[in-house]
Amino acid sequence: MLYYRHDVLAGIFNPLHHCFGRHFKTVEEPPARLKHQVKALLDAALLEVERTVGELPATDYLQDLLVLRLRRRITEILNGPIPKPDHSLSLLKKGPMTILSVLSSPTFASASNGGKSTGCPFEPLVAPALMLFILIAIGRNCLGCRRRGPDTITVDHGCGGRKTYRRDHCSGRYRDDSCC
């Protein structure tokens, strides 16, 4: 992007271009147009590869490597990555409520006990207690972020010594960021 620019001044004030260049900024190519140009050149290059590969012996390993894999890779890059199926990590990223619903489900509870009920009277309270614990942790964290106060404070320690403390946005506490 940085190097591929359309200089509007170059065609008008070409002899004086370098005199005015620092006063008038050049205009960058619109991304859509640049992408179109890249795609056109890529297609041309791919066609050249396919044509040349056709001259190779049929058993040459480059046949498969260049034609099939390159075409797939180019399609991926230009049209975006191929979506992957949901897995456990993506489930975690969806938020705590998804995990909580899984944890509090009867299937999870019975599976965690090996499929058998232990007969413990507190067993139904485990999932709600866990949910409550997590909600309290989230709530405390959010409240901490909302604490008001100046970003920095300067404290006079006497004898001309002053220190500036910076506020941690989540804990609300002031910390000394100076190195010594």
Place this chain on the structure above:
Amino acid sequence: MRQREIEAEAAPALHDLASPTAEVMRAIYSHLTIVQGLPDLQGVYRQIGRALGKMVYLLD
């Protein structure tokens, strides 16, 4: 060095920007035929290497 010279130009064309990478890949593929013992295919491999080098730069 050549790449830097082209990139330093006022408005370089994409084709010119990709040419140093294309030349490097051309040389590598040319040498590949020597390694493989296929000197007859040197011309074809050179063309493939040049086109691939251009594609590598553009894709990047």
